[in-house]
Amino acid sequence: GQQVMQIPQYQHVQEGEDFTTYCNSSTTLSNIQWYKQRPGGHPVFLIQLVKSGEVKKQKRLTFQFGEAKKNSSLHITATQTTDVGTYFCAGRGYNQGGKLIFGQGTELSVKP
Amino acid sequence: GAVVSQHPSRVICKSGTSVKIECRSLDFQATTMFWYRQFPKQSLMLMATSNEGSKATYEQGVEKDKFLINHASLTLSTLTVTSAHPEDSSFYICSARLSGSFYNEQFFGPGTRLTVL
Numbered sequence: 001g002q003q004v005m006q007i008p009q010y011q012h013v014q015e016g017e018d019f020t021t022y023c024n025s026s027t028t029l030s031n032i033q034w035y036k037q038r039p040g041g042h043p044v045f046l047i048q049l050v051k052s053g054e055v056k057k058q059k060r061l062t063f064q065f066g067e068a069k070k071n072s073s074l075h076i077t078a079t080q081t082t083d084v085g086t087y088f089c090a091g092r093g094y095n096q097g098g099k100l101i102f103g104q105g106t107e108l109s110v111k112p
Numbered sequence: 113g114a115v116v117s118q119h120p121s122r123v124i125c126k127s128g129t130s131v132k133i134e135c136r137s138l139d140f141q142a143t144t145m146f147w148y149r150q151f152p153k154q155s156l157m158l159m160a161t162s163n164e165g166s167k168a169t170y171e172q173g174v175e176k177d178k179f180l181i182n183h184a185s186l187t188l189s190t191l192t193v194t195s196a197h198p199e200d201s202s203f204y205i206c207s208a209r210l211s212g213s214f215y216n217e218q219f220f221g222p223g224t225r226l227t228v229l
Contacts (some may be wrong), residue, residue, distance in 0.1 A: 033218075042205055043156065048217060088156070099161055102157075104155045105154075107153065
């Protein structure tokens with residue numbers, strides 16, 4: 001079945017450093033979504049990418065969808081302590097009944 | 113924005129008992145809700161897709177008789193963990209998809225932490 005792999009599993013950065021998490025799917029995706037889960041909280045929707053090669057920005061966050069629609073990345077510029085949490089990508093394949101398959105998540109910690 | 117609630121937020125029960133978890137979409141109708149299970153510091157594992165008025169679709173490896181799902185209305189889905197055992201202890205999260213929204217994103221409930229003694 002469809003699998004979504006995400007790396008790295010953990011990332012520790014100094015405040016102000018950049019951070020990137022990568023997501024790879026075993027199959028072509030119709031779209032990919034990104035979620036953030038704060039410690040002790042529940043996942044919160046960040047963005048959805050649909051088009052091949054799409055790039056979207058939200059302030060310091062940049063999201064990319066690969067040309068083949070099988071990989072994606074989230075890049076945070078100049079991290080802040082408020083960026084702490086686990087970032088999940090979630091891919092929706094074709095013929096999957098609309099369900100999302102979540103990656104393992106990347107846990108980001110930011111040292112002030 | 114779209115809000116999803118879950119009840120209870122935390123439950124501790126004895127082995128062998130059944131536990132019911134409710135998931136409600138508070139300000140929108142959700143024809144489809146999803147149930148996930150999350151182990152500490154791990155990803156969300158989709159258990160089943162709950163469709164209003166019809167049987168749930170279970171993921172491979174998830175026991176239908178163990179995890180009973182009922183989606184009786186457009187705003188309520190329930191997950192019943194039957195004859196719970198310690199290995200069923202986990203964080204259970206539901207989500208509801210906002211049909212017709214631009215992004216078709218899922219809104220997650222706050223989760224239910226189940227501890228089986």
